[in-house]
Amino acid sequence: MKSEILKLLRETDGYVSGQQISEKFGVSRTAVWKVIRQLQEDGYQVEAVRNKGYHIVGSPDVMTREELESQMKTRWAGKNIMYYAVADSTNLRVRQLGDEGAPHGTLAVADRQTDGRGRRGRSWESPEGSSIYMSILLRPEIAPDKAPMLTLVMACSVAEALRMCVESFGDAQVQIKWPNDIIINGKKLAGILTEMSAQVDYINHVTVGVGINVNMEEFPEELRQTATSLRLECGHTVKRATIIARIMERFEENYDKFLHTEDMTELMESYTSMLVNRDREVRILGAKEQYQAHALGINRTGELIVRRADGTEEAVYAGEVSVRGVYGYV
Numbered sequence: 001m002k003s004e005i006l007k008l009l010r011e012t013d014g015y016v017s018g019q020q021i022s023e024k025f026g027v028s029r030t031a032v033w034k035v036i037r038q039l040q041e042d043g044y045q046v047e048a049v050r051n052k053g054y055h056i057v058g059s060p061d062v063m064t065r066e067e068l069e070s071q072m073k074t075r076w077a078g079k080n081i082m083y084y085a086v087a088d089s090t091n092l093r094v095r096q097l098g099d100e101g102a103p104h105g106t107l108a109v110a111d112r113q114t115d116g117r118g119r120r121g122r123s124w125e126s127p128e129g130s131s132i133y134m135s136i137l138l139r140p141e142i143a144p145d146k147a148p149m150l151t152l153v154m155a156c157s158v159a160e161a162l163r164m165c166v167e168s169f170g171d172a173q174v175q176i177k178w179p180n181d182i183i184i185n186g187k188k189l190a191g192i193l194t195e196m197s198a199q200v201d202y203i204n205h206v207t208v209g210v211g212i213n214v215n216m217e218e219f220p221e222e223l224r225q226t227a228t229s230l231r232l233e234c235g236h237t238v239k240r241a242t243i244i245a246r247i248m249e250r251f252e253e254n255y256d257k258f259l260h261t262e263d264m265t266e267l268m269e270s271y272t273s274m275l276v277n278r279d280r281e282v283r284i285l286g287a288k289e290q291y292q293a294h295a296l297g298i299n300r301t302g303e304l305i306v307r308r309a310d311g312t313e314e315a316v317y318a319g320e321v322s323v324r325g326v327y328g329y330v
């Protein structure tokens with residue numbers, strides 16, 4: 001009931017009376033008052049005025065189930081929420097939830113991770129209180145070789161949502177570094193790690209994990225040149241639950257577009273418009289060779305199309321190569 005009352009307070013302009021709340025949820029006015037007290041103890045600023053009722057004027061930067069539920073406007077993405085103050089890794093939590101039969105769209109969110117994982121076996125710095133660590137469980141009925149595209153679907157959704165949530169980044173804008181790093185001003189803001197439990201021809205479930213640097217004010221020395229946060233880029237703090245809710249909305253819509261064609265056809269325009277590598281010189285780092293090429297954009301299956309110095313064009317696959325800018329990370 002806490003989430004529902006929170007949602008009602010949020011969606012009401014001005015005051016909502018204790019009587020209205022108790023009638024809507026079929027509970028006593030004392031029960032309503034107790035929930036309001038709990039919300040105040042949790043850090044919500046709820047004004048209580050005699051003969052008028054309750055009015056919410058401020059909320060804490062928390063990602064609890066109640067806070068997320070009160071902001072979620074989706075049908076299935078992030079409807080079943082697991083919140084952990086501390087988790088080893090939300091990807092690991094979701095994998096386990098998937099094995100135990102949790103529904104499609106289940107979302108695990110943590111305030112801190114003790115075993116945060118990045119791509120290519122790297123670790124992901126996961127201090128408490130300032131970042132988003134979340135993973136969504138998907139049960140797509142597609143061939144396993146199509147699952148890597150879900151990473152691009154999420155990249156598109158995260159970039160779109162961040163552009164919606166933060167009104168201004170000055171002259172800079174959130175972009176995607178192919179295939180799935182979210183960047184701004186040449187530095188990494190967010191990363192995505194997709195993992196799959198599958199048989200040769202059948203997907204059990206897919207976990208798409210997202211880590212976003214939101215309100216961090218500084219980074220460890222070794223990351224300072226390549227990592228940044230929303231706070232550092234836009235100059236003010238941003239509520240993490242709002243970002244999560246917007247990402248879930250964008251993801252739900254984009255996932256449906258992806259399933260429609262089982263590829264990036266309907267998302268190519270949005271993805272390409274945010275692609276930082278488009279029309280840039282890049283270094284392709286493969287296991288067998290490294291070369292410089294001109295990046296043109298992505299194809300329908302999410303590969304990066306590049307033109308080599310001799311004019312030949314080819315599609316490079318994210319699982320096989322990584323891409324760097326000629327002068328640095330981007």
Ligand code: BTN
Nearest residue numbers: 089116117118119191192209211
């Ligand atoms: C990358 O290397 O760019 C991917 C980083 C992905 C980090 C997120 S944080 C939430 C989820 N849980 C993890 O352990 N990793 C992902």
